[in-house]
Amino acid sequence: MSMLQSARVTVVIPTYNRASMLQKSLASALAQDIDGMAVLVNDNASTDDTSSVVAEFDDDRIVYRRNDENLGFFPNWQHGLAAATSPFVAVLQDDDRWQSGFLAAAVEALEQAPTASAAFCNVKLIDDDGQTIGDSEVELPNGLFSGLDYLEAVVRGCNVAIDSSAMLMRTNVFNQVGGLDLPHMTHDVIFNYQFRLSRNHDLVHLPEPLAEIRHHPGQIHHGDRQAAAAAGMVAERMDAAAFLLASTRANDPTYRHWLAERLIWLGRLRSHYTAEVVSGLTLPAEDRLDLAAADILAATESDDEQPAMVALVGDDLAYHPILVEARRPQVIPQIDGYYGGAPVSSAQLINEIRRLSLDGVRFLAVAWPSFWWIDYYHEFREFLDSYDRVVDNSRAVVVDLGDLS
8 A cells, every 4th residue: 555545644745846945845744743644746847856855855755756747837736636545635835834733733623623624724924045024814713613704704805815835624525625726816726725615614723823834026926917816816705705695694685785795896896907907898097087086076065165075095086186176185094294005904094084084074085996995904894884985886985974073
């Protein structure tokens, strides 16, 4: 019987031309304090000394397979995962590392929670030199929780990114829900699987940072690639909302209404990001800003001789001539009297809005380039939802603050 067939846990390390980093990742896998582990290194036809690095370990827990030709990133992952027959399987990317207790903690968590089909941990972020550059903690409950709660957090826009190198899965459930798929984006292999898993299965969150995830300078994308990735992520979140609509939670009319509102909003965001990649999909940006300015102007008309005071979230329309002339809007957030860029938190935005309201500001306006603020800062979104929207379309959102004093 081969090591893969007899293993209790299979660790799959897909790799291509990263021999130096693979050495550290493989060492962290072999250092796991757990019995019955097999480590499959799936080499996608590397041209460096990957095979020599693996051979140097001389460890019978390692199974090394080299593809005759490069299959591409995604097929290599699939090829490796298809070989797992053990009760549990994990993917360790060839530039990431584990703390020695990760697999033992994750296996124990799943054995104690039979309704859960995946366990994951918080992570530390490391640079190319392996130095810690930060932590990443997801906004999810610790311990056992419902997969539907995970989908809700995704739809709300919470930070719920579970890294593939920080997760242990039940192999049979992984296969039952269809394994990996890339329906909307290619830069995150595991995200859609997590959604499909969460429809009918619980998850376990280990709060300790037991995985180290490497961030390279080249991982920061700009321009079309960044917009395409954002559009793909929004499409994934729309899938999550659709899964919730098919759940028993959607039997509640109020819940269905909330999901419908989120789907409309996510649809707007997806169109916005896609338009940055596909020219001609929507009106030119300048025309859409003109229409947004006209919407804001019409919605904030006042019968008083003194025009209504307006605050703009973001500086997209701060210098638009019709708004400057008619409303002289204030832009938030501000630092020392100047526009301060994206806020650090919802609380910063909310506090500044309250201050401006005391100074007489009646309306708060968000033009479409800043719609992501309403999505990303979910406490800010909930704050806005408590007031009347006098404009709510694909170009602008205008809220009547009334009396916040």
